[in-house]
Amino acid sequence: MRIGALSERTGIPRRMLRYYEETGMLVPDRCGNGYRDYDERCVERALQIRGLLEAGMPTRVIKQVLPCLKQPKAIHVEGATRETIELLERERDSMSDRIDTLTRSRDAIARYIDTVRETREAA
Template identity: 65%
Template sequence: MRIGELSERTGASRRLLRYYEEQGLIAAERCANGYRAYSEPIVDRVLQIRGLLDAGLPTRIIKQILPCLNTPRAIHFEHATPEMIATLEQELAGMSARIDCLTRNRDAIAEYLATVRVDH
């Protein structure tokens, strides 16, 4: 498939897909006319990348764990190094802190809205 179709199917802009390719996160073959051609599994790969980015992982970490992604939306390590485990533990702690902060903010807004709605 060409970059436009991949963009439509994943919700990632063409520019973002080119960035993923520059970062070595995805790869495209080149047609005789120079156009990029992506295989079907790249759709799931882009969705995985977007999910990991949304979770707060930087592309340098994503690039390290992508080889361990053997099924769509799942992560499996056969030989995780101590460094990789430590890095992922750090990322997990950071995500948990962000979730806690978001939860507090959500609860505060919900409480405020409940109070405002009663007054109106």
């Protein structure tokens, strides 16, 4: 499939798909005319990449993890080095810190909304 079809199926903009390709995270075949040709596996791979990016994982880490994700939603550990595990542990801990911060921010906003509503209702 062409990049437009992949973009439509995944909801990922073409520009972002090209970025995934530039970084080596997504590797399409090339047609004789030079056009990108994405197979069905690229759909799930692009969605995996987007999910990891949305979770806050940096591209450099995603590039290391992708070889371990050979099948959709399944993790294969062959090739996972000690350095990769340590890197992932740091990323996991960093994500947990961000989640804690977001939770505190969300709770503060909720308290603010409640206070504003209570003040308006009392007036």
